[in-house]
Amino acid sequence: MKEQVLEKIKQAGVVGAGGAGFPTHAKLKSTPDTVIANCAECEPIIKSDKYLMEHNADIIVEGMKAALECTGAEKGVLAVKYKNKKAVEELRRAVEGEEHITLHLLDNYYPAGDEQQIIYEVTGRVVPVGEIPIKVGCVVLNAQTLFHISEAVQGTAVTGRMVTVAGAVKEPMTVQVPIGMPIESLLELAGGVMVSDYAVVLGGPLMGRVAEDPRKEYVTKTTNGVLVFPSEHPLVVKKTEDFNYQLKIAKSACCQCNYCTLICPRSNLGLGVQPHKIMQALTLNNADILADGQAALGCCNCGLCTYVGCNMGLAPSRFISAVRQGLLARKVKSNQKPKNVNLFRNESKVPSGRVIQRMGLSPYDTESKYIESIQTPKMVRILLKQHIGAPCTPIVKEGDKVKKGQCIGQVPDGALGAPVHASIKGKVTAVASDYIEITKG
Ligand code: SF4
Ligand code: SF4
Structure with a gap:
């Protein structure tokens, strides 16, 4: 049974959605005593996990149950910031009656979602430098990853994810989008950019990277935010200055x-x-x-x-x-x-509000509208490497018709990686060395 679940997670292409994209099936082969759901979402402005928890708490808890089954861990802990009241309420309702799954409330500080911080908060253990959480008996999985695990167990591959599109855009939003959607189309969806000279940060404002050319960027399994800032914003300057x-x-x-x-x-x-x-x-x-x-x-x-x-x-x-x-x-x-x-670690925690204020992010830290689904984009480009490990090998060719959820790129034999799937129904219009393009149809 455990082997079957792991295989489903592997074939669905589930990777860590909140970090560098480590293939989840490989993580779940370990034997921790505790699985921690990282529901902290500590980067300012980003709300993709918050909305996911508010609207899909049951699915996240199902993902946790599957993770416990795969690893044999004694307990699962959902670590969530107390300030996200609706998410806390929904998760609390979803774990009711679950003997092995509990909630752990986190302070509203940055970086509460750092793997090391969350492990210490939940277990009091510290992972030595250069080691991974299993060294101290833990596996940490992001809320979106647990959602994908649950879907995988039901036979659904990773074809979409929640993304916050915010900053200097007309209508900031957090939206479920297909993997491979052009970043430019996302900006249009959010009503367009409000400033003429701007930079696009992919990810959170602190840890995200400035896109060299946003026209050549596409949503991947790890894209949680697309944030627009004026080019002269100190945040952009600090990231890009020589x-x-x-x-x-x-x-x-x-x-x-x-x-x-x-x-x-x-x-x-x-x-x-x-x-x-x-x-x-x-x-x-x-x-x-x-x-x-x-x-x-x-x-x-x-x-x-x-x-x-x-x-x-x-x-x-x-x-x-x-x-x-x-x-x-x-x-x-x-x-x-x-x-x-x-000893004064608690006192040295930096409140998220202070980070927002110090970074000049207050004008952009607005409520973003939650949108459950959108019209299928005209085209998607699915990158062959959106995870840690080897890039996928295309298993389709130009002109092939593909269905949503169909595997289009597989992991080379024996390599660590995660397959990729068509995120829309259509025709393969390009197979390049690093992506597969599908045009709606
Ligand atoms: S050195 Fe700076 S960037 Fe690195 S963990 Fe410490 S505060 Fe964060
Ligand atoms: S905080 Fe002080 S020590 Fe650190 S880089 Fe700035 S000036 Fe130097």
């Missing part, structure tokens, strides 16, 4: 005040992350300054040090991220055990 220019400024402006480290949520969990030390090492070009050379591996790229911590307008998260990438490329592993959690 790296070497930022480094030059940092050399003269970083006063080693240490605020970036004091605010760092990973540092406060005892993981040794010290952005101010990285800044010092980089600006002095001297790595010997670092007490723990591998500590950058503990950074989750939450951006708090940059967008809230640094009063000098510097971007320590960009530098620490570059150091981290370098360490990962050289396959360096951390040999440090977690130190004590900061």
